Amino acid sequence: MGPVIGIEVDGTAVEVPEGASLLAAARAAGAEVPALCHDDRLSPAGSCRTCLVRADGRIAAACVTPASLGTRVETATEDLRELRRDAVEVIVSALPPRALAADNPTELAHICRSLGIGPETAAGAGGGGGDDSHPFVHLDRDLCIACGRCVRMCSEVQGTFALTLTGRGADTVVAPGTGGPWAGSDCVACGGCVDTCPTGAITEPGPARGLTSGTATGDALTRTTCGYCGVGC
Ligand code: FES
Numbered sequence: 283m284g285p286v287i288g289i290e291v292d293g294t295a296v297e298v299p300e301g302a303s304l305l306a307a308a309r310a311a312g313a314e315v316p317a318l319c320h321d322d323r324l325s326p327a328g329s330c331r332t333c334l335v336r337a338d339g340r341i342a343a344a345c346v347t348p349a350s351l352g353t354r355v356e357t358a359t360e361d362l363r364e365l366r367r368d369a370v371e372v373i374v375s376a377l378p379p380r381a382l383a384a385d386n387p388t389e390l391a392h393i394c395r396s397l398g399i400g401p402e403t404a405a406g407a408g409g410g411g412g413d414d415s416h417p418f419v420h421l422d423r424d425l426c427i428a429c430g431r432c433v434r435m436c437s438e439v440q441g442t443f444a445l446t447l448t449g450r451g452a453d454t455v456v457a458p459g460t461g462g463p464w465a466g467s468d469c470v471a472c473g474g475c476v477d478t479c480p481t482g483a484i485t486e487p488g489p490a491r492g493l494t495s496g497t498a499t500g501d502a503l504t505r506t507t508c509g510y511c512g513v514g515c
């Protein structure tokens with residue numbers, strides 16, 4: 283283990299590895315900081331502003347800000363909560379209400395509930411449509427927030443580079459890098475994108491198409507990705 287440094291999170295002293303992010307330090311101290319575009323397995327993007335904290339008096343995105351010796355971090359003040367809520371409201375405003383339905387189990391819906399953002403904030407009309415061409419991966423463009431986690435998972439972990447972000451501004455969504463339907467892309471169905479997607483935009487298609495569902499034992503027959511192994515077999 284490399285050198286550690288001491289910092290303070292919400293008044294509590296904590297030691298973290300040198301170079302750790304404020305997000306990692308905050309979580310090591312037991313603080314709950316939402317982080318929508320972040321996945322510990324991936325390089326940080328710092329694009330969603332959901333993880334804002336105050337470090338030595340300055341507002342900072344915790345996922346891309348390294349901890350320094352003696353840094354005093356605040357994570358739980360009401361103004362930080364409001365800043366995070368503002369950032370997430372902008373992100374979800376273009377999504378359809380079902381993105382935040384009460385029974386929606388996604389990471390995004392959970393973060394919204396924790397910030398007091400209700401389904402009424404998601405008032406988008408949809409219309410982006412889906413891509414149902416691939417047997418193991420389904421894309422719902424209306425739920426994509428362009429966080430890029432799937433793109434980074436595909437390139438950094440899987441090494442496949444099958445995905446990209448396309449479009450401009452609020453219309454930016456994930457798409458196969460080959461430009462056509464998912465079925466004709468370089469996707470190897472490793473399931474990494476499904477595993478990291480925080481909104482349900484990329485999912486497994488569900489019960490198998492063309493397979494007989496149900497057995498004498500009551501088991502269901504389902505086609506699925508590896509979910510997630512990273513090998514891509
Ligand atoms: Fe830090 Fe998105 S999680 S900016």
